Amino acid sequence: MISLQFLLTALVVVAAPGTGVIYTLAIGLGQGRWPSLAAALGCTIGIVPHLAAATLGLAAVLHTSAVLFNVVKFAGVAYLLYLAWQALRDGGTLAVSAERKADSPWRIARRGALINILNPKLSIFFLALLPPFLSGNPDSATAEMILLGGVFMVLTFAVFVLYGLFAARARDWLLSSERVMRWLNRSFAAIFAALAARLALERA
Template sequence: MISLQFLLTALVVVIASGTGVIYTLAIGLGQGRWPAVAAAFGCTIGIVPHLAAATLGLAALLHTSALLFNVVKFAGVAYLLYLAWQSLKSGGALAVGANRKVDRPWRIARRGALINILNPKLSVFFLALLPPFLTGTPDTATTEMITLGAVFMALTFAVFVLYGLFAARARDWLLSSAVRMRWLNRSFAGIFAALAGRLALERA
């Protein structure tokens, strides 16, 4: 049975999530409602490898292997810097513009998934978050981890969709001003660059 304490903890974590929220907001503002839903879906799917690693014990290996951790970490840093550039580039994947084309949903979802997949801290995070909420019965530990992970993913998707829909509602107001669009693109680029810098400083 899922405890209220876990639900509240997971909800706080999801609401305060960083990179995935920023990405979903950027897509909602730049491309609208359904692309934002695709972004939320991609960010949610990107959690799966980390939950699997935590369940199978691979997160502990990642935590103890500095080489493996750094390989994933710097791939993530490079990807975040790429997203920063895409925010500034005219017609880029994250650029907000009045006449930009809407990306295909699978491309939006793929970028969202990669944001989480390439963050090695997530595996270690889930290894720390989930076990305290297990019943302590060895025979059901794996099932419980999967269940808790599924609930966490459901909360992630729901909250991210709300973020995306909120951003999509503000889109018309944003697109009415070239100045607002320009500063928003610069802001997203700066945020993604800052997140890349923070990830680069993370240690296993």
């Protein structure tokens, strides 16, 4: 069940740059080490509803209901565009600035959780990723889904922490250049806007 193939597959998926990775990097660069850990934790917690949906079969309902899928999808699009604006705005949540004070861990984690919660593709992703690694025993299928999902979440948190610590380590060097900070803020805004556009084009 928890095979090397599953671990490698999950690791590749987790390490691939996505909204959670970009958010964690932005927080690490803009606010430092401890805030980046809160971002990693929030993004990991945001997986829980999708894992529950896949385990309970709700992901299939989301997949077949165009209205429900689009409601969640466009809420996610709006939120990503909001984060893009926050990266550009002076003093914004994701703005990289030498004068930037860290937000509370709760606020950082909450935003990270929302990034994943408002991505309807995650539920469908779990519905596709986990079943091939089950033992095939119907009686233990739910417990196996939860176990595999838990391992996926542990890997997510560990990898995101590494991303965040890397960004926090680079923070002092980057903050010495106003030009680099402007470039970073514009880049993060463009990336979140691009991710919003990609999500808007997704279909159930």
